[in-house]
Amino acid sequence: MLIRVNNLVKRYGNLLALDHFNLEVREGEILGLLGPNGSGKTTTINCILALLKYDKGTVEVFGRPMTPDAYESKRNIGVVTQNVAVFQELSVEENVDYFCGMYVEDAKARRVLVQEAIEFVGLTEFRKFRPKKLSGGLLRRLNIACGIAHKPKLIILDEPTVAVDPQSRNSILEGIRDLNRNGATVVYTSHYMEEVEQLCSRIVIMDKGKTLVSGTKEELKAMINRGETITVELYALQPDDLTHIRQLPHVAQAEYEGNRLTIRYDNGQHNLLTLLDYLKSRGLSFERVYSERPTLNDVFLEITGRQLRD
């Protein structure tokens, strides 16, 4: 276990930010930490990194208690903070070299690592630029390069793709997958469900400082009481037919509106085949049929609720 967070309690005055929170991160995985705003994701990360004081609980990283002077553990951690944490007075190359130099003493080895990191995030042509000359996306990439240049075993990325254009985001996600393929364990927090869905091997959904659910995306989808949604485009569906369709196995809801029949299932198998058999038996012709599986977004909303958050 690379990270073990046990019974963590963190209060900001009267606000309980982490409520006996537990977390385990296994070697080699990409763990997605999901939660609405204020759910405690960043607080968790900062406690793991020994930046924040906490009221109760323990944090172990690489099997050792995590403290501000746990330098051995820190040497193997790379952090990509939510905000861009670079020096405005230094160029892209200098920033990466500076932060890498806090982990790697050997100048020769560092030179290679810095070049690799800059190439990795695609900033080679901007290496002499100062941060204020970079766009938001390029800045994010620089932030990542500063966090991973020393080739850490554990990389913690706290919403690294906020305000990043789709091309840069894609490149960042691809990069993270590469880092993982090369042996790094990744903890990834994000608001973007599709990112987590395509990137993470395991997901923890937290809210109000607690873990709500955790598991693979398939496991999470299986947890919610929702199966696929089938949509059929057909003409002249009679009310009787709609009543019959509603009585088919596993149908939770069926609506017909504007020549479109939408059926929601509460799980079950071969739903599409059963439906097509019924339509054929009734001699109903149709144009298009498509089926959608529930997304992580559906899971997230169902678990954390649909209420607006700050």
Next chain:
Amino acid sequence: MRMAMHVFRYRLRCLLRDTDTLFWTMAFPILLATMFYVGFGNLMGGDASFEPVKVAVVNSPAYQRNVYLKQMLAVLSTPGADQLLDLTVTDETEAQRLLDEGGVTGIITVGDVDDTADPIASSIRLTVTQSGLGQSILKAILDDYLHASATVSSVLSQNPAAIAELIDRLGNRESYTQQISYSDAMPDTAVGYFYALVAMACLYTGFWGMRNTIDLQADLSDQGARRSVAPTHKLAVVLCDWAAAFLIGFGEVLVLLAYLAFGLKIDFGDQVGYVLLTCLAGCIAGVSFGTLLGTLFRKSEGAKVAALVGATNVLSFLAGLMYVNMKHIVARNVPVLSYINPVALTSDAFYSLYVFDNHHRFFLNIGLLCVISAVMCFASYLQLRREKYASL
């Protein structure tokens, strides 16, 4: 060691490219020095030149008859180093016109001696339109003349035999106070302001110390957060940052010193080594002060900077930057403040170099600066070393 050099080198680079702080810590004291220099004008350096007071005398028969007054005014207006008056003898109308137009400071009118109780006083009239140094000089000259005339008249009427001795005494004024100096130096009040200015510039290096703490604390900057999660020993980072800040601050004070000494010709005496030692100790205290304030004052960056500016100004004021006698007032009423105020200690170290022939007081100041700096550095490190934050 290599890592320390790495951190130090980049810290130096970062700070040197911070143009805002560079302005306040280097350009601002230089601007202030220039303003002081222009403001003090010719009062500095003992080379003050005196412009003779322009005065008009109404040319009347009575003036022509008053041989003694004519003779005295002629002596006082003789061109040369001791020339006190610039005399214009003219008619009453022209004299009045000159006075109205500011061409002269005053008009001396000599009338005939009448029968009043004080015939001498009533015979000479000084007309001025405003008060000032020139007017006071004219009045003092005429008062002196009238006093001497009255004495001579009195002695002549009561003891004519003593007149020779009186005239002899009138020509030999004697001072009953004696000016002594602690050294061969000629103390110059204006130079005291420049000492306080250099001392203030030393304390301004605290801006670099404060910037260091901001870049080191995770609750104040994102860079601080990133540096806090790095495996570099906190003491090494604090020391490297401190050294870079000190080096830049000391360099800036040297530039200011060079500008004062060679540009504005401010006399810092001939003890260059001691002057540099004072700047060195002042800068150490300055950077340490900024570091301590940045560490202890748990507020936002803006509030920290405001606190440093406020503290620096108050300490500079107490050291006599705005009012040179404040330093003595503090020393008399709250002496302990003089021993813990880095600006006062630095400016007093300069002052003691300039005024005293021995270095006792100088080394007392330097020693106190070193002790204060050590205490501030230690207190800062205790705060920074294992820091975890309540919130970020």
